[in-house]
Every structure is written in C-alpha cells, then in structure tokens.
Amino acid sequence: xxxxxxxxxxxxxxxxxxxxxxxxxxxxxxxxxxxxxxxxxxxxxxxxxxxxxxxxxxxxxxxxxxxxxxxxxxxxxxxxxxxxxxxxxxxxxxxxxxxxxxxxxxxxxxxxxxxxxxxxxxxxxxxxxxxxxxxxxxxxxxxxxxxxxxxxxxxxxxxxxxxxxxxxxxxxxxxxxxxxxxxxxxxxxxxxxxxxxxxxxxxxxxxxxxxxxxxxxxxxxxxxxxxxxxxxxxxxxxxxxxxxxxxxxxxxxxxxxxxxxxxxxxxx
Ligand SMILES: [Zn+2]
Numbered sequence: 146x147x148x149x150x151x152x153x154x155x156x157x158x159x160x161x162x163x164x165x166x167x168x169x170x171x172x173x174x175x176x177x178x179x180x181x182x183x184x185x186x187x188x189x190x191x192x193x194x195x196x197x198x199x200x201x202x203x204x205x206x207x208x209x210x211x212x213x214x215x216x217x218x219x220x221x222x223x224x225x226x227x228x229x230x231x232x233x234x235x236x237x238x239x240x241x242x243x244x245x246x247x248x249x250x251x252x253x254x255x256x257x258x259x260x261x262x263x264x265x266x267x268x269x270x271x272x273x274x275x276x277x278x279x280x281x282x283x284x285x286x287x288x289x290x291x292x293x294x295x296x297x298x299x300x301x302x303x304x305x306x307x308x309x310x311x312x313x314x315x316x317x318x319x320x321x322x323x324x325x326x327x328x329x330x331x332x333x334x335x336x337x338x339x340x341x342x343x344x345x346x347x348x349x350x351x352x353x354x355x356x357x358x359x360x361x362x363x364x365x366x367x368x369x370x371x372x373x374x375x376x377x378x379x380x381x382x383x384x385x386x387x388x389x390x391x392x393x394x395x396x397x398x399x400x401x402x403x404x405x406x407x408x409x410x411x412x413x
Contacts, residue, residue, distance in 0.1 A: 170194040170224060173244045175237040176377040180282040181305070182228045191225035193241065195249040204405050212315055216308065219245060231309040236280070236378020238308050243274040243379060250407045258399055265389035277379045277398070289341050292371040294364040299356070302342030303371055310338045313350075333357055336365060339372055 170192050179189035196204075200218045219238065220230045222245045233241070246254075252275065257268040271277075289302030306314075318331035333354060340353035348356075357365070381398040 166192060167194040167224065169248065171244075171248050173240075175233075176240050176279050176281045176379070177234050177237045178282050180284070180286065181234055181288070182232070185227040186225070189237075191223060191241075193244050193248055194222045194224050196222060196245060201405075210315065212311065215242070216312075222248075231307065231312075233308045234377060235306045235308065235311060236376055238311075239378045240274065240279065243277070246404060247273055254407075255403060256399055256401060258396060260387040260390060260392065260394060261396075262392040262394075263387060263390040265387060267385065267387055267394060269383070269385060271383070271398070274379055276383075277381065279379045280377050282375075282377045286375045286377070290371050290375045292367055294360070294367055296361050296364050299364075300344055301340050301368065302345075303339045303368065303375075304341050305372070305376055306335070306338055314338060336368060339368060 172190055173193050175186070175189035175191060177186075177189050179186040196218065200221050203214055203218050203221075206214060216230060216238075219241055223230060223241065230238070252272045254271045254273045255268065256271065257266055259265070260267050288304045290304075291300060291302055293300045314331055314334050317334045318329075321330050334350070336357045337350045337354035340348060340350075340356070342348060343353070343356060360368075382395060383398050384393065384395050386392070387394055
C-alpha cells in the first residue's frame with residue numbers, strides 16, 4: 146500500500162512542468178526567510194500556484210490520511226522545487242497552506258465559533274494571512290538551540306520540526322494506538338523529535354523518547370518554551386470580544402470546511 150503511493154507520487158513529479166510560473170501564481174516569502182535551507186531558498190521566496198480542480202478533488206477525496214492529502218495539494222501548488230516539501234519547516238508549511246488558500250480563493254475567511262463564556266455565536270471575518278501574526282526566523286535562531294533543564298539538569302540540543310517529522314509523528318501515534326486513557330503518544334513523540342543531543346551526545350528519537358517519558362513538567366515546559374522562542378510561522382491564536390457578553394475571547398482559529406471550500410459570496 147505504502148509502496149503503491151510512492152510510485153503514484155513519482156508519476157506526478159514526472160508530469161510536473163519545469164517552469165516556475167502558472168496563471169495566477171504569486172511569489173511569497175516564507176517565515177523561515179530561507180534560514181534553514183542552506184541557501185537553496187534565498188530570503189525564503191517561493192512561487193506558489195493556485196489550486197486547480199485536480200487539487201480540489203484531492204481535498205474532497207474521502208480515503209487516505211488527511212495530512213498526506215493536504216501535503217500532496219501543497220506540493221502540487223509549490224512551483225519552486227529547490228527544497229522538497231518534506232524538508233520544509235512546519236511553520237513554513239503552515240504559511241504555505243494559508244498562502245495557497247489566499248492565492249486560490251482570496252484572503253477573506255469567515256469563521257463562527259461559540260463564545261466560551263456565554264455560548265453565544267461569535268462570527269469573524271478575517272483577512273488571511275494578514276490578520277495573523279507571523280514569527281520569522283533570524284540568524285540568531287541557529288539550530289540546535291540549547292536548553293538546560295531546570296530539574297533533571299540535562300542540557301539538550303533542540304531543532305525545529307520538518308514536514309517529514311510531522312508524518313513520522315502521525316505514523317508513530319497510529320502504529321501504537323494507545324489504550325483508552327493512556328498517554329498521548331503523539332505528544333510524547335513530538336517532544337522527542339525536537340531533541341538532537343542530550344548532554345552533548347547525539348541521540349536518535351527512540352533514545353530521546355526514553356528521556357522525555359521520564360521528564361517532570363518543569364523540564365518539558367522548558368523544552369516547549371525554548372522551541373516557541375525559536376520557531377517560525379503563523380500564530381493561529383485570535384483575540385476578539387464577544388458581541389453578546391463582551392467577554393474577551395482568545396481562541397485558536399478553527400480551519401473549517403470554508404477554509405478550502407469558501408462560499409461564493411465570501412471570496413474577495
Ligand atoms: Zn459571550
């Protein structure tokens with residue numbers, strides 16, 4: 146099954162026309178600013194094409210894993226081929242996702258979600274990606290980032306996640322489906338994938354996982370904070386006020402059906 150899919154993907158790559166432009170394509174600047182790609186994407190600029198009906202058809206396809214489908218769509222819209230999508234930083238991938246949406250349907254995105262205080266409906270019209278804050282990388286964000294864990298005393302070298310890590314995390318979590326009420330293995334394994342060295346020694350993710358499993362909360366918090374300080378990409382947190390109870394609301398922007406299938410009147 147996995148082999149079949151690889152063969153399919155290869156066919157798609159061969160079909161790909163070499164030119165870096167298609168009607169409606171736009172040049173965007175990735176939040177990494179190209180810093181993690183050894184000069185292959187100067188300043189992080191890539192050409193992005195709008196989705197065609199073929200990619201829309203992939204999105205509405207019922208079978209297969211959602212992340213894989215979405216990545217195939219992004220890969221088809223990514224015209225600059227200097228860095229394969231699997232090597233993209235997760236933050237760049239998220240920004241690419243927003244850009245493909247904007248280039249294909251326009252930037253207006255309408256969301257509705259319940260107010261956590263009064264349960265009334267909050268509806269927002271956003272300009273995507275402009276209304277989201279985006280952290281960009283600088284030269285100072287050089288990998289690995291060191292963190293000394295406050296309780297265990299270990300010094301860890303950390304790196305940012307790539308698209309290939311996200312796929313590995315999903316595979317790991319689904320292979321080892323936890324018993325009901327068991328630990329979230331995806332969460333543990335995500336923490337492990339950040340770690341490249343323990344006290345100066347290079348480790349693989351299995352060794353890192355063994356360390357992560359035993360860490361106390363203060364130590365894992367230190368890891369997450371260090372990653373957050375150095376990570377790049379759009380922040381999906383939105384702040385608004387509820388029209389009915391006036392409460393300040395902080396929510397993670399939901400990506401609803403309308404994100405990739407906007408109603409005709411909501412395009413701009
Ligand atoms: Zn409210």
